[in-house]
Amino acid sequence: MRRVAVTPVRVSGAALLAIAAAMLLSAVVAVIDGGGAAAGLLVASLITTSVGAGLFYGSKVSPTADSALAFASVAWSWVAVSVAGALPFLLTGVIPWVRFDDALFESVSGFTCTGSTILSDFSSVPQGLLFFRSMTQWLGGMGLIVLAVAVLPALGIGGLELIASESPGPTADRLSLKVRDTARRLWLLYGAATVLIAGCLLAAGMSIFDAATHAFTTVATGGYSTYGDSIAHFDSILVEAILILGMLYCGANFSTHWHAATEGVGAYRRVSEIRWYLWIIFSAFALLVWVNAGELQWTENLRDSLFYAVSLGTSTGFGTSDYMAWMPAAQVMLLVLMLIGGMSGSTAGGMKVLRLQVVFRYAFRELLRARHPKAVIPIRMGRSTIEEQIAAKAVGFVLLYLGLIVVGGIILAGLGVDPVTAFSGSVSALGNAGPALGEAGPTNNFLVFPRAGRAVLMSLMAFGRLEVFPAMLMLVASLRGVSQIRRHREQLS
Numbered sequence: 029m030r031r032v033a034v035t036p037v038r039v040s041g042a043a044l045l046a047i048a049a050a051m052l053l054s055a056v057v058a059v060i061d062g063g064g065a066a067a068g069l070l071v072a073s074l075i076t077t078s079v080g081a082g083l084f085y086g087s088k089v090s091p092t093a094d095s096a097l098a099f100a101s102v103a104w105s106w107v108a109v110s111v112a113g114a115l116p117f118l119l120t121g122v123i124p125w126v127r128f129d130d131a132l133f134e135s136v137s138g139f140t141c142t143g144s145t146i147l148s149d150f151s152s153v154p155q156g157l158l159f160f161r162s163m164t165q166w167l168g169g170m171g172l173i174v175l176a177v178a179v180l181p182a183l184g185i186g187g188l189e190l191i192a193s194e195s196p197g198p199t200a201d202r203l204s205l206k207v208r209d210t211a212r213r214l215w216l217l218y219g220a221a222t223v224l225i226a227g228c229l230l231a232a233g234m235s236i237f238d239a240a241t242h243a244f245t246t247v248a249t250g251g252y253s254t255y256g257d258s259i260a261h262f263d264s265i266l267v268e269a270i271l272i273l274g275m276l277y278c279g280a281n282f283s284t285h286w287h288a289a290t291e292g293v294g295a296y297r298r299v300s301e302i303r304w305y306l307w308i309i310f311s312a313f314a315l316l317v318w319v320n321a322g323e324l325q326w327t328e329n330l331r332d333s334l335f336y337a338v339s340l341g342t343s344t345g346f347g348t349s350d351y352m353a354w355m356p357a358a359q360v361m362l363l364v365l366m367l368i369g370g371m372s373g374s375t376a377g378g379m380k381v382l383r384l385q386v387v388f389r390y391a392f393r394e395l396l397r398a399r400h401p402k403a404v405i406p407i408r409m410g411r412s413t414i415e416e417q418i419a420a421k422a423v424g425f426v427l428l429y430l431g432l433i434v435v436g437g438i439i440l441a442g443l444g445v446d447p448v449t450a451f452s453g454s455v456s457a458l459g460n461a462g463p464a465l466g467e468a469g470p471t472n473n474f475l476v477f478p479r480a481g482r483a484v485l486m487s488l489m490a491f492g493r494l495e496v497f498p499a500m501l502m503l504v505a506s507l508r509g510v511s512q513i514r515r516h517r518e519q520l521s
Contacts, residue, residue: 039101041084048076058156065154068120138164140493143251143345143462162241169248169375251345258347279342279370313337343377345462347470366461377460386422457488
């Protein structure tokens with residue numbers, strides 16, 4: 029069999045095979061549960077396996093490999109897994125085929141670790157499907173990244189380029205010169221965090237099913253829950269405390285975690301971003317407590333304010349109460365947390381704390397230069413000096429990020445959505461945060477947006493998860509990939 033030399037096709041095939049394995053595991057969970065959905069999940073797995081195997085074994089690596097090709101591989105693999113991820117919702121009958129776009133929305137929200145949902149009656153959703161739904165976030169958080177990176181050496185393409193294109197941070201920390209070692213270490217950290225969180229939740233009184241699914245979505249900072257009222261369902265301070273610690277850990281840089289595990293906790297002290305990260309979250313907590321002081325009982329105030337400061341500050345999106353009943357000032361603070369997000373190199377969304385640091389120091393430097401025009405003032409972060417090019421990219425990213433929020437909000441408002449819901453929904457989608465404000469608050473689902481509006485939100489989710497600059501490069505690279513396929517067909521003819 030003659031194979032087409034298109035690397036994105038090969039990588040997409042590998043990603044689909046990974047998703048098919050997740051569907052098969054979910055089918056096993058459905059059989060054990062006995063609540064149905066096993067047949068639908070099995071059929072979805074077979075279809076995904078067939079397509080994935082056809083793409084993987086029917087293609088080969090392109091003779092030329094560059095960063096644009098790596099970006100295109102990521103883009104097409106995300107499209108492939110998002111479409112495949114919609115099949116279980118359709119084949120199990122939870123979402124009818126006429127609402128394929130809703131199934132796609134749930135899949136995209138899962139793989140991008142956003143956590144926005146169109147589901148309302150969770151009691152009617154089989155556990156096997158809920159398990160797969162949580163796995164989409166676990167795979168989308170970092171598992172899928174590592175899977176792709178692990179196969180790239182065999183494909184003959186630079187894996188570090190893929191890490192850089194898909195890592196949530198502005199730069200990729202080269203943990204190891206060997207890609208396989210990097211993948212192994214990421215798997216170790218990610219898997220260990222998942223097992224630890226699941227074990228703690230199990231000890232706190234959760235069932236095995238709930239502990240596993242919530243561990244998946246906590247480590248991915250995704251926010252999918254198996255209940256409509258999210259974490260409020262458990263009404264447990266211990267469960268909330270475990271999730272807070274888990275979200276804080278997974279919202280921080282995973283490479284820093286590795287250095288801390290191998291070099292000692294002093295590695296944390298050397299990273300200024302982590303100090304900013306914790307300062308932002310706990311300052312927001314203090315402000316929320318202060319603003320809500322006259323509205324909530326002090327125990328409820330402390331409990332809910334801390335949980336939401338961490339949940340939205342890490343772009344996870346778990347909920348314990350309806351913050352739409354809070355003061356408007358508190359809601360604005362939550363929106364700011366969604367906008368900032370977690371640390372670079374984490375599974376969190378948002379602009380990232382590191383970029384906020386760079387932009388802040390850049391602005392401060394420009395103020396000093398206005399007073400001393402001839403002075404040479406470097407941009408410093410800790411002991412490091414930030415290059416002008418990197419600082420300019422950070423500023424450009426922030427401006428483009430805010431521009432996308434405005435454009436998304438205007439489009440949603442033009443589709444009939446009220447301004448608060450429209451612009452907060454745009455912030456939430458681009459920041460992969462989950463709930464928004466207005467009609468899209470934590471107690472509602474995203475069916476409040478029209479079908480065209482949900483398509484806009486899906487686009488913003490993808491841009492937020494893959495980062496704005498890489499996502500745009502992926503579009504360009506993907507068009508180039510299509511041209512390559514067309515040229516190949518012309519050569520064959």
